[in-house]
Amino acid sequence: MKKVIIVGGVGGGATAAGQLRFYDKEMDITVYDRDSTMSYAACGTPYVIGEVIEDETSILMADPEQFRQKKNIDVRLEHEVVEILRSEKKVRVRNLKTGGEFNDSYDALILSPGGSAIMPEIEGTEKGNVFTLRSYGDMQAIHDYIQNQKPAHATISGAGFIGLEMAENLKHLGLEVDIVHKSSAILSILDEDLSQLLHAELEKNGVRIHTETVIEKIDERNVRLSTGTSLDTDFVIMSIGLKPNTVLAENAGLSIGETGGIRTNEFMQTNDESIYAIGDASENFDFITGDPKRVPLAVPAHRQAFLAAQHITGNPIPKKGLLGTSILKVFELDAAMTGLTETAIKEKGLTAKTVIHSGNSNAGYYPDHEKLTLKVHYNPETRQILGAQCVGGKGVDKRIDVIATAIYGGLAVDDLQALELCYAPPFSSPKDPVNMAGYKAIG
Structure with missing residues (x-):
């Protein structure tokens, strides 16, 4: 019986586990995740904060008990894989509740560690109410803060997907919102003439935008910008980018690509043929140019999970590359x-x-x-x-x-x-x- 270990139980990891079970009813499958929740719809978190989605538990897609009963998959939350012992085909796992560690063996290992929100080194981040939105717990922390503290103003650093979606949802709650963005135009994956349409839509809805600007200092209820402007604000959301979680892979000697992700081939294999990488931390290639590309979005993660599962179960389907197809709503x-x-x-x-x-x-x-x-x-x-x-x-x-x-x-x-x-x-x-x-x- 083949044994597969999956590191990470959100989008890509949970999908890989489900796909493996669908194609192989006997396989031994174990999922380790360091968080206390699994398989939640991360893309829905801004809308839970904005109370467009009223029940936060509705974005939880599954739990360990469901995976165990319906799919015979062992999911262990609050367990962190701290080391890959490639020569032994084992992983070292730490129980985050007890601190105890143990080894577990694998025939195939799927890495779906996701990414972490980048937190810039800014004076005063430890003093103010500074949040990131990268996990279910992050969502709960922001939502609880708004409900309990009744803030009137928020400052968002970064005008990518999360920054713009949060701006809309915070305005929906009646807050005043300022966006601070380093580049000259918001949403850099759009051509500038089209991004200006979104810029105008945000301003039409009362969102103030500061481009070519960064936050230099944060006090408890104030942020100072690089332009010299000071904003009175109740809290700050940092959404300036995502850093792929590759430390585990790096320490194991797996190849890291030029985009910062774990390099993979068309079957999602790393330079170790027994180890696969999917999701936000994996690097694939561009569909059009063939150049290295990393797309930290839900659709590619689920597709990569399917391809890894297909390869492990003996039906290799090569990936043809990434287009980065994406969409967002701004008012x-x-x-x-x-x-x-x-x-x-x-x-x-x-x-x-x-x-x-x-x-x-x-x-x-x-x-x-x-x-x-x-x-x-x-x-x-x-x-x-x-x-x-x-x-x-x-x-x-x-x-x-x-x-x-x-x-x-x-x-x-x-x-x-x-x-x-x-x-x-x-x-x-x-x-x-x-x-x-x-x-x-x-x-």
């Missing part, structure tokens, strides 16, 4: 993206042209329609689609989903005009924005 606007941005295209020295279509999500004469802007980058010689982005009031997700599928299927930009997409006035128009991008590329 009344949605923003979605897939593939390469303008910045990435320039950095890699690729030949590219861009088509932009601004129009309606569906028929303009139909009462429920919204404006949207769709950008598609492509190689003018090979006609390969390099990336796409869309911002608008509705219908953003389906346009980017279609283009992500087109990229994965190897369609040329010219093929977009030929796609026969759903049409009725409440949903689209006879020439969908995706079709229009294809027509404009040909023209």
Whole structure:
């Protein structure tokens, strides 16, 4: 009987365990996680804090007892794997409740350790009410603080996914919000012209944004910015980035890639063929360029879990690369993206042209329609689609989903005009924005 140990029991780890059991009813599967909860929907945490999701337990997808009873999987929470003994094919495990340690052996080991929120070295972080949002416990701490202390103002450092989602949810609770962001434009995975649409939407809803700015000092109820401005604030949320948890892998001599993640091949194997790495801490490769890429999002983690499980159970399916398809909501606007941005295209020295279509999500004469802007980058010689982005009031997700599928299927930009997409006035128009991008590329 094959024995598999999984390190980490949130998205990727829990999915890998479930997939292994689905494909092998006899396998011995053990999951170790150092936290007190497992398999929770991390993407839902800002909406629990904002009380859009009223029951915080609704984002808990499973617990150890369910895994044990329904799937015969042994999940041990508050247990940390502290060392990998590769030559012996064992791990050293510490019980965080008792402090005791023991060894456990494996035939295959899956690392899904996730990442940790980056906490910059800023004077006064130990004095103020400074939070990060990376775990279920982090979510509870922020939620409890808001409920008990009734703060009036929050400062958010960082304008990525978490920062923008938290800004919306804190405004939903009636707080005043300032965002401090180091770069010149928010949400750097968007092209700057589209990020400006989100910037305007935030300001329209009362969120103050300080770009090209960092926090230099935090006092108990005040933050000082690099511009010299001081903000009176009740608490700070640090959301400046994610550091992959790779110490365990590094100490075991596993290869770390240039993105900082654990380097893997197309089957999610590390440089030790018995050890796999998935999720936020793993490095794969870009679908379009083949360059190293790390995408700390839920969909890639679940896909990687499936691929690792398939390989371990004897049905290898190679991964074709990462597009980084993603979406977020900012008040009344949605923003979605897939593939390469303008910045990435320039950095890699690729030949590219861009088509932009601004129009309606569906028929303009139909009462429920919204404006949207769709950008598609492509190689003018090979006609390969390099990336796409869309911002608008509705219908953003389906346009980017279609283009992500087109990229994965190897369609040329010219093929977009030929796609026969759903049409009725409440949903689209006879020439969908995706079709229009294809027509404009040909023209």
